[in-house]
Amino acid sequence: MARIGVFICHCGENIGRTVDCAAVAQESAKLPGVVVSLDYKYMCSDPGQQMIKNAIAEQKLTGVVVAACSPRMHETTFRRAAAEAGLNPYLLEMANLREHCSWVHEDRPIATGKAVDLVRVMVEKVKRNRALYPIQVNVEPTAMVVGGGIAGIQAALDIAAGGKKVILVEKSPSIGGHMARLSETFPTLDCSQCILTPRMVEAASHPNITLMTYSEVEAVDGFIGNFEVTIRKKARYVDPAKCTGCGSCYTKCPQKKIPSEFDALLGKRSAIYTPFPQAVPNKPVIDAEHCTMLTKGKCGVCKKICPRDAINYEDKDELVKVKVGAIVLATGFELWDHSKYGEYGGGRLVDVIDGFQFERLASASGPTAGEIRRPSDGQVPHTVVFIQCCGSRDEKQGMAYCSKICCMYTAKHAMLYRHKVHDGRAVVFYMDIRAAGKGYDEFTRRAIESDGAEYVRGRVSRIYRRADGKLIVRGADTLAGRPVSIEADLVVLADAVVPRKGGEKLAQMCGVGYDTNGFYSEAHPKLRPVETAAAGVFLAGACQAPKDIPDTVAQASACAAKVLGLFAAPKLEREPIVARVNQNLCVHCRACINTCPYGATQDREIKDRQGNVVKVVAEVNEGLCQGCGTCVAICRSNAIDLDGFTDEQIFAEIATLE
Template sequence: MSRLGVFVCHCGENIGRTVDCAAVAAAAARFPGVVHSVDYKYMCSDPGQSMIKKAIADLKLTGVVVAACSPRMHERTFRSAAAQAGLNPYLLEMANVREHCSWVHADRAAATAKAVELVRLMVEKTRRDRALRPVRVPVEPTAMVVGGGIAGIQAALDIAAGGKKVVLVESGPSIGGHMARLSETFPTLDCSQCILTPRMVEAASHPNIRLMTYAEVAAVEGFVGNFEVTVRRKARFVDPDKCTGCGDCWNRCPQKRIPSEFDAGLGARRAIYVPFPQAVPNKPVIDAERCTMLKQGKCGLCAKVCPRGAVDFKDRDRLEKVKVGAVVLATGFELWDHASYGEYGGGRLADVIDGFAFERLASASGPTGGAIKRPSDGAEPKTVVFIQCCGSRDEKKGLPYCSKICCMYTAKHAMLYRHKVHDGEATVFYMDIRATGKGYEEFVRRAIDNDGARYVRGRVSRVYRRQDGRLVVKGADTLAGRPVTVLADMVVLADAVRPRRGSERLAQLFGVGYDQHGFYSEAHPKLRPVETAAAGVFLAGACQAPKDIPDAVAQASAAAAKTLGLFSQPQLEREPVIARVNRNLCSHCRSCVHTCPYGAVKDFEVKDRAGSVLKVVAEVNEGLCQGCGTCVAVCRSHCIDLDGFTDEQIHAQIAALEAA
């Protein structure tokens, strides 16, 4: 026989204003199985929790219903209070009379009646609750970081500093990411490579970090604490153990005119190459698409000149399985393709370039050695127009969101340009200036006040090339309310930030959600910004939303803290809300096996004592199961049930509602 206690919370005025809590408590006292029912101003407060604990002890309660806010809010609070009083915490349930009732209704009488019904449902459920124990799963204390940009490097370094092993997987030949391509960084104008390369070297030399460059995640199995990730190690055609990075090969490669991805196409690389001089590892790869030896079987010069015999044209992609307990996704971003803005001439006019191209022009290590020269003829541009929000904040043709970093890097570009071309004119077209970081507003003011950047508020409608080669930028000055035309030698488009191509595929492999643009979804936008819906998979950097370097680094450290927290115990405790198969009734149709989004349902052979297989049934792996209940829904014979949310409980709730 149940002995239930009902505790109705006023939540100050939040519930009490709309719901007559005393009346709810009085009504609940008459429900079957309820022996104690009270209301109180703040149940979550210390005195409130003490009331619950005392009632459990004094009245020997077998279950508790707290009518208060959402279980997401305070279920943990109340369940731990119940546990302290000696009651199995899973015998305590919450009736949500705030979000589901007081906050969404105005009529006090009707809201009170509804609150009574909500409590009635939870009483019926609690009467059928069973004591559950948390599921314990072992943890492999090695992390995988996917993406070797600044966010991935930072996360790897922090986890490694915490004494745990890290596998850092990078799809390109070198770590460093986009940050390695930047000239200077806002808001302090320190040289990007100068602050980044020490981190790259540290990551490469740290005893706890294993670099896997030129590698991609191919498959993921397992679950939090116990992932098995299959990594595709792409063929480098150069044995990194033999190679010393001397450079003889790439200096002799006859393929000299391959546009360098690192230099945004402004510079050239060879078919055997390291993407940039400070690359880590400083070992080349061969671009199989461009190498004549690999394509036609002719040349082989690099192999001939290599003093160590490191070039191996027979190299092939290899798959390697890595066991890890947690994963940090730091796959970063790429720029929106501005070719969709045909009217700006991007991709068509050589002197209309994107932000990365400008970074490479301004960089001392870039194709021009840091001199600002326009791509078409190498002349120094005397007027440069910067167009912000190219693709951002444009629901019609581009993307609805703000790309966040463009206001700042455009101000930086204008500043760098004016530092290098003293008689040059920099004009910035902007919609709004969003400079909300520390020192950011001052930085933009400096570009305008000290460095003479001319800011015009308004959109550019068109960029075209005049017969004399100059670019005509036509736009509107919305502050002055008149059209503007600017003649320019070069135009820099601040293209929108979007997730890297292929990020959706990776999200699907890890069971991580993503929004309509492909940005990875955090578990809670405010309170769990680093976690994902997939336990043990964390986010860092611009794969989640557009982020600048400080934000990406901060989030990377947060992800590392989460990872280290996970690794701080030898076993993980998981909520025991998991599905169970009734082996006697399972007909092994395998619908649940196919449907489980977590791959948690597997075949299980029921054997007799002699070891011969009697029958095969479905079985749920407790570590993998997330308690979503999809298998329960597809099971035609209802032979799967969800602990904590059994069919019987849900049926009883519906029946109670029908009877009322």
């Protein structure tokens, strides 16, 4: 005989505001099988959990329904409490009165009625639950970090320092990411390369870290503790084992006019190249698109010049399979393309540049050796206009969100310009100054108060190039209540921070969610900021949201802590929500085997005592099964059921609503 307990949570005001929780408890008490029904302000709190535990012990409950928030939020909490009281945790179910009811309704009586229905459904389900036990799986104690910027480097170094192996995958020829391109960093103005390059070298030389540059993730299979990843090592056309990085090849390469991605297209590189002199590994690759030997079969200079015979024009992409227990995604960001802003010249004005281009102009290793010279004619600009929020906070043409880092780097740009061009005028158009960070507000104030940047509060409506070459910037000074027009020589747009193009593909491979903007979704915005919906996959840096270097590094270290925690135990417990085949009913049509997205269903031979095969049936590998239920749906003889979500349970839920 079922003895069910129902516990209704008010969730402070979240549920209580629109649902009459006491009434729901009263109604629930009348349901057949329910022996106790209580409501409480915060069921997840210690006294709330104690209430459940006491009822389990005193009333000898066989099942529990907690009607509160989403099970994604607190199912683990309540199941742990049930287990502590001696009840198998899988005999506890949650009815979602918050996301499914109070948050989406306004009418109190109707919402209360719906809440009673939601409880009744779960009571019918839990009556049919059976005790389940977690599944033990092995853990491969190696992590893969995708992305070799500061986020990926930091995560890799911290995991490696914890004694575990790391494979660091980077798609470009060198690690270092965007940070390697920056001139100086806020709020201390220390040189970016000076603080980054030692870490790049450390990552390359650490015995626990395997660097895979010029490589991309092709496929991800498996699950937490047991991922199988296919990585494409792109053809480098240079054998890294032989190459010493002497540089003869790129000095002699006749193709020298290729816009350098590293220099934000302001500088030039050769067809065989390392992105920058401090690259790690410091071994060139050949850009197959621009190398005339590879496109037309003419040239071959680098092969002739190479003293180590490291050049191989026949090189091909290679697919490598690795087994890893955890994945850290650190794929970073790119800048929004301001050519969408027709009113700012639609990308046609060469002296209207983006933040990275200004970084390269200000960088000692950049195309102008650190002198601020505008792209069109190489002149030193006497008036530079900086425009914040370009494509940010613009739901019409750009992104609705604040890109977070632009206020700070624009202040830095204005400062650097004023430090380098003493008689120059720096005008910054801004909407709000968002400088919440240690030493940040002091930094922007310094730009205004002592470094002489003129800050104008207002957006810019239009930029055009007058016949005399001046860029006319039409903005507003909303504090003075007047339109302003500035004659500028250079305009720097603080373009919005957006996720990497094509990042959705990697997310889908890993089972990670992403928001409408394409940023990867964390498991919980406050309490699980580095985990994702996919167990064993973690997020570091700007792939999750716009972030500056300190936040990125902190998040990367947090990822490392999570990975090391996961690797600390030799075995991992998994939820026992898996499919189960009734071998008496299975007719071995193989539909489930063909359809399982995880390869978890397989053949099993049933033999008699003599060892003769009498029957072949389908069987589910508990280690691989993700409990998606596809096999249950496709099985035509109804031989498969999903533990925790059996047909019987679901039919009972539906039937009670009629």
